[in-house]
Amino acid sequence: MSGQNKPSRFQNPTGFIVVAVVSATLVVAFGLGFLILPRYQESRAPFSTKDTLYHALGFHIHGKGFNTIQPTLKVPTYIAWTETTIQHATAGDRKGGELIATNCTACHGEKGLSSQPWIPSLAGLDRLVQYKQLDDFRSGTRLSGPMSAIAQSLTPQQYADVSAYFASLPGLPEDRGERAPRAGSSYRNSDPVRRLIYAGDPKRGIAACASCHGPGGYRIGAPALARQNELYLEQQLQAFAQGTRANDMDMPMRTIAGALTDSEIRALAHAYAIENAKGP
């Protein structure tokens, strides 16, 4: 085996053996994983070898034959956060939006700051949030007489424009999903409202408000709530709780508001209304 000449495969079969062992392992693994085990895996095992292979590759072919009777489609919103929607919703023209906004000032305030406690302020509100709500008013998944009429009279491009305008106004504190670290944002805090805002209540399936609505948390399509009008917040929570507002994707708000007590709803609305970006 020594010497200058390269030993032949027969003199030094190690490399050959190695490749053979690795290949054998692969054959066994693929045979078990793709042909044999799938037949015993599901409650309804695949019928044919083709089915078996499809199953192992991750095509879910079963179930297509079922559910031929579909329930009526009822969706909470027609907005989905796809690349196209996000691009469209964030590509608004602020100048164009300013013109459209003249229709809004009567209720939402001269500079997007509403003085009527049941109407939300819009100044500084995230563009995606405004865009989604306008589309929901248009499609009727969120109900409001005046807003539905207004939204139906605007085009999606105008939604983006007017959202860009209000988002650029100073008003509601800008919440970029950041805040200074602060002790007492856990279950160790004795204040039940702050516990709800920052830690939630998992026993009742309530997520922390702040993880989507700030301060210090952000979720696409969820509005920052700091300094929003108190009565508006309270009414929306009540509407979610009773199901009269139902345009929340995956229904987090209906679930959470439904689990809150009346006094908690009032206390949360109050806490957010008096809050600044740094938190209550």
Next chain:
Amino acid sequence: MEHSKALSLAHLWTAFLCFLPAVGLGFWQMLMRSPLPAPVDDPNVYYASVTAHGSIMAYVFPTFFAMGFGYAIAVSALGRPLQGEKWAWVGYALSLIGTVMALVPVAAGRSSVLYTFYPPLVGSPWYYLGLALVIIGSYFWIALMVVNFRTWKRENPGKPVPLAMFAITACAILWGWTALGAVSEVLFQILPVTFGWSHTIDAGLARTLFSVTLHAIVYFWLLPAYIAYYTLMPQAAGGRLYSDTMGRITFILFLVFSIPVGLHHLFMDPEHGAGFKFVQSVLTFMVALPTLLTVFTITASLEIAGRVRGGKGLFGWIRALPWEEPMVLAVGLSLLLLGPGGFGGLINMSYAMNAMIHNTSWVTAHFHLIFGGAVVIVYFAIAYELWPRLTGRPLFSKRLADIQLWLWFWGILITTIPWHIVGLMGQPRRYAIFDYSDPEVAKTAFLVILSVIGGCIVIGSVLLFFYVLVRSNLAPVAESMPPIRYALSVNPPATVPALLNGFGLWNVILLALVLIAYGYPIGQFFFLHNQNAPAYSLTRGITK
């Protein structure tokens, strides 16, 4: 060992100086999750902290350690100056800059995405760029290991490459291949979003690419410890290595089998079918082989040393071993930790059993037991071994070093065993806070507090480690310091088959296996399942 001392020392100091605060963060995280009072109890800070802890412990600390150890091996095992030392410093600088770049946005709370990134979650681009720079710096090291390996082979035709150099080169090549997964995830999936060129991430593809790195990275952490097992410990124990060949086979097996197994981190993910998950589960069992070989070889080597020292009988050799030697003690304790750690790993990699423990504290406990326990305890011993050689100053106290290792051993056990149990009880991982007024959660309170006590011991051990190092550094330079010696094997090989003296064929097998195991799982995203999801910016930089 005259050469490149400053180079190795700079790497090792950087590694441990990053390690120190990361341990502190880890301890605070345990407090946060416990019913005990915790300062600054803010979940946002928790996630920033976990990101910093994980990024340092997974990328920064082991990378600097392996680089420093690698350069020391290249110089001392090959007995020649390091070729390309200038480039090594360039790599060091890049990795150091990358570390700062990555950690500043984390500290600012702008990149709390955890070290595994979790797309479609996205944080500050500086975080990803920083980590990429850490990895790019380490590629200089990989290249230098390969270059020095080949130069030595060319200058010493027919001679077996010293096992330590062979092994650290295997480690470097493994890291070179496997890091490509995370790097391509960052380059092609995450950075385009953070720069605003795209608003969506294919979460399935991104997770799959990361899984290419996610498992083999643990072998990148582990191999330096195994190198000490094979080459430093038998020497410190006054014996010989049982088999040089077994060592070579072990490192080759790690190189070949650690990458095409990463899907076992995605058993519960919907983007892959059961077939490839099963295949990679089988391949993962193959990667348990080199560890079993190692346990056998190292125990045999310990027995040789014990019997040379006069140990008799079935177990007498164990008592005859020089347990006062930090390297021997560390390897012994490491083997003990490897036992429960390894068997826990077998559960994680089993396609069916994994479902029981998936995303529970069991998993966190497992990798802390293996990496924190079995691996880092040997890093300490390597430091005790190398420091006197690199600084020329004798170790301050072997006795304190031994106490430190014992504290670490017990600390890690007391931390991780309760963790495993609460994991089985269903405690999820990655949660910042638990509501202990919930009776289901309250059941875990005692065990969680117990593991915090383990954490206190770990903190004590780390402080002692730094005390020993700093005191050693303050001592006067000794007149002569014996050079680092690597263990001879019982039958030192005069020649070894070419296959066991290089990596040519093994790289080919590795790539073939990766292609077979990952070709379809990655390829499917390009022609079958597009899983684009809107990127979730932690901060609003993207959408506003």
